[in-house]
Amino acid sequence: MERTLLLVDDEENITSALVRLLRRDGYCILRANSGDAGLELLRQNEVGVIISDQRMPGMTGVEFLGKVRDLYPDTVRIVLSGYTELNSVTDAINRGAIYKFFTKPWEDDLLRANVEEAFQRYEMKMENVRLTAELQRANEELLSINHQLEQRVEEKTREVMRNLSILQVSQEVLEHLPVAVIGIGDDGMIAIANMSAHRIFTDVGNKAMVGEAATEVLPAELLACALVGECRKQQGSFPHGPDGKHANYWCCPMGEISHSRGVVIVIDVEP
Known part of the structure; x- marks a missing residue:
């Protein structure tokens, strides 16, 4: 100067x-x-x-x-x-x-x-x-960044709340389906099981299926379908109950429209 x-x-x-x-x-x-x-x-x-x-x-x-x-x-x-x-x-x-x-x-x-x-x-x-002057500019920039972050947090919060609402609705729909729905992860553990699935495979009031190994809960007829890597959108039936009724099942691998891995099994017991 x-x-x-x-x-x-x-x-x-x-x-x-x-x-x-x-x-x-x-x-x-x-x-x-x-x-x-x-x-x-x-x-x-x-x-x-x-x-x-x-x-x-x-x-x-x-x-x-x-x-x-x-x-x-x-x-x-x-x-x-x-x-x-x-x-x-x-x-x-x-x-x-x-x-x-x-x-x-x-x-x-x-x-x-x-x-x-x-x-x-x-x-x-x-x-x-x-x-x-530099400090004032830095403070103004910081305020602007904080404002942008607050807006992003608000947007993410709204997005999370929307997703949570969708998830809750989806869960309620799943629970009231007249067929059993079971989701099995690629580790062989049951991740999803609705009320119909519990009525078919467990005694009411007994332990929940979620978190259990599929081999411990599902009948042998379903295990081949449930094995990850072998499931190829197949369907079939297996005997269910002492009266000789059959249960029809549909097996579908996950991952086509999401990042999930595993299989979903839908089971419908004959009336």
Whole structure:
């Protein structure tokens, strides 16, 4: 960042002396011979530090720097004054219009050191402004991301609730079918069994079929159909019950329209 210094004094010999003193420090130095001219330069340039004489015609240094404080509050403002003007300068310092003041004649090394310090102060302000702006942008982006996430969560929640409702309806339909429906996973365990299946293969009130090995519950006639890898949309019948009735069955492999693996068996006992 280029360091731009504005010198305001109606006496050209004063600004020339300041330029000779301060240009060795590498500053870009602007000069104005009045407060109005100084304000015009400030409109056209980004200035970090201002050194203004106090006693100038039309507008004093304190008045000029007071306007600068209102228009460009981040600038660091220094005033040069005589001993007879200390009261007005002190009041300006108390109001925050002036950072420091030096009396004429000034001490060269002290003035140079304080101008360097003033630029460091200005650059720290600008860095704080930059970091604050970045933080604000980051917060705005975070708020936007959070809002998008909340919307996605709401959409997923609605989707889950819809799927749950569909699942509940499907489960109720399955339970009230007049035929037995049994689903067997590729591990050979029974994953689904409706009420009709329980009525056929277990005593009412006895243990549930779900979670049991198919070989422990189903008759041998069905096991060949139930074996994963051998089921090929087959159908048949097997004797059921002591009265010689037959049960018809249909066996179908899973995975054609879903990612499920295993078989579904539908069984209808003859009346």
